[in-house]
Amino acid sequence: MASLIREDPHISDTVNNMGLYHALRDRVNSLGYSPDAQLMPYLEITGFGSAALTRTFDLQYNLISALVERWRPETHTFHLPCGEYTVTLEDVTLHFGLPIDGSVVTGVSAIAESDALCYSLLGASPGDDESNFSDLKFTWLKAKFEHLSINATEEELICAARAYIMHIIEGVLMPNANNKRVHLQYLPLLADLRNVSLYSWGSAVLAILYRELCQTTKPDTIDIGRCLVLLQSWALYRMSFLALVSHQPYLFPLVNR
Structure with a gap:
């Protein structure tokens, strides 16, 4: 039988072989501003109402690096002395209130007539x-x-709500190394705010993490x-002994309700 654990090089090998250790660096963005109160009803309709109120806190990169060393790609779990743990869809919805059922979040990388798309859905x-x-x-x-x-006007508020959701998506939920930018592939999914919650945004966040x-x-x-605020908050909440060691209380949920 084939071995479950692959022989691919793993960051833990460096540590086990007494190699040079370094904590991982972040490339995480954040929300640059808080949502206007007028936007909250529209954000609630889309399922992003709670995610829009995400609290920020200092990330502990030694903790995050230690978790990565114990992550096994074959099982998508952290192998720890106390057993196997992993972030689940339940954790995503508890922390952010995002829908975890529904259609797959997907899009095209090449946007035709992007200027017209922005004018149509953002008004600018x-x-x-x-x-x-x-x-x-x-x-x-x-x-x-x-x-x-x-x-x-209502149309202006709807456009502003779409803009804030775009900011949430790549500012907190799925940030990448794109230098504080959000890809337009998500914008068409926000065309009808009543349908936004029909997408499984929580699944997308977890899959990308x-x-x-x-x-x-x-x-x-x-x-x-990616969503390191979720990873750290999950670790401190699910394994409370880490909060004692790090002298930092966990934030659960991640939002101010």
């Missing part, structure tokens, strides 16, 4: 020299949608991204 476009672009800068989203008029952990087990890895 970055106005770059080229009409076709693939992502939006967080700085542009903040400058355009942070401050809303008290007399904002799993994929990042698997890739980060390579010995030459330096950076780690």
Whole structure:
């Protein structure tokens, strides 16, 4: 029978062989502004109401690095002296309140007529020299949608809600190394706010976190991204002894309700 554990190089080999140890670095973004109170009803409709209120805290990269050393890509679990543990869909929905049932979150990497798409769903476009672009800068989203008029129309509020969800997606839930930008592939999924909650956003968050952990087990890895606030909060909550060792209380859930 084939061995369950593959022989691929693993970051734990460096530690076991007394190699040079280094804590992983982050490439995590964050929410640059808080949602306007006028947006909350629209965010609640989409299922992002709780995620929009995510609290921020300092990440402990020694803890995160230690977890990565014990992550096995074959089983998607952390192998610990006390047994096997892993982040589950239950943890995602408890921490963020995101839907975990429904359609798969997917999109195309190449967006045709991106300028027109932004005008249609955001009411504005970055106005770059080229009409076709693939992502939006967080700085542009903040400058355009942070401050809303008290007399904002419903259409303006809907556009602002879409912009904030875009910020949440790559600012907290699925951040990557894209230099504080969010890909336009998510925007078409927000066209009808009533249908946004029909997508399994929680599954997407967990799948991408799993994929990042698997890739980060390579010995030459330096950076780690994705939803590290979930990973750390989960670890401190599910394994409370870690909170005592790290002298930091866990935050559960991650949102201010």
